[in-house]
Every structure is written in C-alpha cells, then in structure tokens.
Amino acid sequence: MVVRTLPQYPIKKGEPAYKIWIFEPGWKGELPLITNPRQLAEQKRPALLPGHRLCAGCAAPIIVKLASLAFRGPTIVVSATGCIEVATTIFPYTSWAIPWIHNAFENSAATASGIESAIKALKKTGRLPYDHVDVVVFAGDGGTYDIGIQALSGAAERGHDFLYILYDNEAYMNTGIQRSGGTPKFAWTTTSPVGSVIPGKMEHKKPIADIMVAHRIPYVATTTPAHWIDLMKKVRKGIEVNGPAFIHALSPCDRGWRHAENLAIEISRRAVDTCYFPLWEWTPEKGYMLTDRSLSIARNPKLKQPIEKFLELQGRFRHLLKPENRHLLKELQEYVDAMWEDLLNRATNAPK
C-alpha cells in the first residue's frame, strides 16, 4: 500500500489544516459549534483549502467555508454539477479536506439518499466505526430549481437524513449566465437580454424554500453569507435534525450580477435590508420564524430600505434605474413589499 503524504497548510506553520478533518475509526463525540470569532480562529479550520479556481469575489466558497465550520464530525459532501464542482476538484486533486462525491447534474439529492441508506445499513450491522456520519449536499440554483427538483422532492418525501444547501447565484453562471428558475424578474441574463422588446427576464423567481416547506420536512431556512453566525447556526440545526433539511443561501456572483469584486458581502447584506431576501427558518412545530436582521426589521419597520439600494450596485438591473423604466421599478417594489407582508403574516414571532 502506498503511503501518500499530504501537503502542508501554508498559513499556520507546523499544523496542517486537513488534520482536523481526519477522524480515526472509533472516533466518538461531536465538534462544538463556536460563534466567538477568536475561538473560531484558534480551534477551527475550514474544509475547503486555499487555491481553488472559483472567481475572485465569489460568495459560494464563503458559504461552503462557514458551513464547514459548523459540521459536527465525520461528514460526506455531495456536490451537484455547478461552479463549486468544476472549480474545486480539478483531476486528480481536490480542494476538499473531507470525502466528496459528484455524480450528475440532476441527482445530487438521490446520491445523498443512497449514501445515507448505506450508512444506515453499515450501522445496523455494526460495521460503522463512528457514532454518526453526516451527509451534506451543495448544489447551485440550476441543479436545484430546474434540473434537480424531482430528485430533491423524492428524497424529501422518502425522509432521508441529509442537509441540502442551495447556493443561489440566480442563473447558470458556470456555463455563461443563462436564465434559470431562480433568476428574479427584470434581471439581465444572456438568454433574457435587455432591449427594446423585453426588459430582462419576464417571470418571477420560483419560491423554492416555500416548496420545501410544503413537503413538511423537519427544517427549512434561508440565509446569506453576510450573516455568518446565522448561517452557521442554521447549518448546525439542519445537520442535527433527524430527517431532510434544506437551506437556501443567497450567493452574489460578481461575473453574472455585474458588480464589483469586493461587494459580495455588502450586496447580500443589502438584499436582507431591503427585504428582497428575508431571513427565516421553518420547523413543523413552530412554523415560520424570522431571524437575525429580518427580525429587527419586523420589529422596527424604519430599518427597511427601498429596493433601489439593492439594485444600484448591480449591472444586471442597470436599466431599471433609468427614468423611462420607473414603472418597472415600482412594480418590483410592490412585489417585494407584498412578499414581505405575506411573510410577516405567516411568521409566528413577528409583532402583530
């Protein structure tokens, strides 16, 4: 048997990052969830190593990194075809310090179901040397909204115990910015170009998180990378529940959204501040619960900002800020307000 030496982590000398992710057979226990930044820096290492091929300024690796800081032990990651898959696993190497599998575009949830069933079978026959092995899926919006929804719906219906994290960059960014079911109304993409005939995409975004709520699975949540404590807590809750869990994370894309490289965090913050992308979680017991910044906005409506604040940083909505398109902007603002009011009526912890 060939003994392979693993590379050294370049930042902290003498302590390789992947070592925290090697669990010897017989390992028992649970990694703690740490939200103190200093303890986090001292005790935790992300599962995604530096030097991957994702664009500068992409928010998807931030989501992966924060999620991996909330893992509770041995974890297997399943990835649908998408930016993360093509950029982090360039044959024969991988940026992942943990076991990782890619199958096809449409069946990431089905692959996760199979892995979860295998783990269950090994546990039943006493061949699993761990207490628990978690399965986490990272899939983009193309692999979830459009192509992968039947596999996801089937896995949710069968009740497999896995966590599905959707990083939503709102178009097929990997293949060249084509529209998807997750693209918002009036957004520019290469297949819904802005011109004299149409003002960008003509349809609204599909409410994927509400579709998953309709499956009545144990945990559904929305989050963004800017609200990092919120993201880590939700990932941990999603892993700990017994059954399928779904997390919808907004992931700004500087190539496709046409914004400056350094604005990914600012834009996700503004998406929550303008109520374009509210933060909530849903459990069958408690129903819809607003969290973090959205709860503050529900308690103090003065904090809510107009939708222009979110649109002005992005080139894909540039046409909406022209004077002749003011009616389109008004329509979008009314839609966002109506969705926010609807959520406030459903949320159990919002002030009535």
Add this chain to the structure above:
Amino acid sequence: MGKDKLVIEKPLYDRLPIAKPMVGVAGKTGLWRVEKPVVNNSKCTRCFLCEIYCPVNVIRVEPETGVEIDYDYCKGCGICADVCPVNAIEMKPE
C-alpha cells in the same frame, strides 16, 4: 473460474482514481491578482472579520502579531478591505 477465487495482489483502492486533498489545485492563484491587500497592523482591532469572510481562506489573524495574508493564493478580490470596520486593509495596485 469454477472454484478458484479471484486473487487481488494489490489492494483494489490503489487502482481506482483517488483524489488527494491539495492546497492550490488551480496553481498559484495569486497570479490572478491586480490589486494587493496591504494591512496596517497598528490600526487592526483583531475583530477577525477578514478571516471569516475571506473566500480563499488565506487570511490568518494572530492575536499578538496581527493579520497575515498568504499572497501565493490571494486572488485580490478586496472583500477583506470592504468588510474591515476600521479600514486597516488597503487595496494597492500590484
């Protein structure tokens, strides 16, 4: 085959393609950089936000010495400078 058993001399997993975790699968991505983050450690308050938000995980904050950036892999996106609450990180042309 009959009763003969298939004898595998080498372990089977040695013949399968097994991916290895590696830092820098895309080479030294620091070559992509057009602007370089430069840290003023006397201004830094050790809030760790740059380390938490760095997409490439190249920033490390040492409580005593300050911020260390691995320029071999830093792509120069500028998120660290954008999230820094005291503007201790400045983007300078390479």
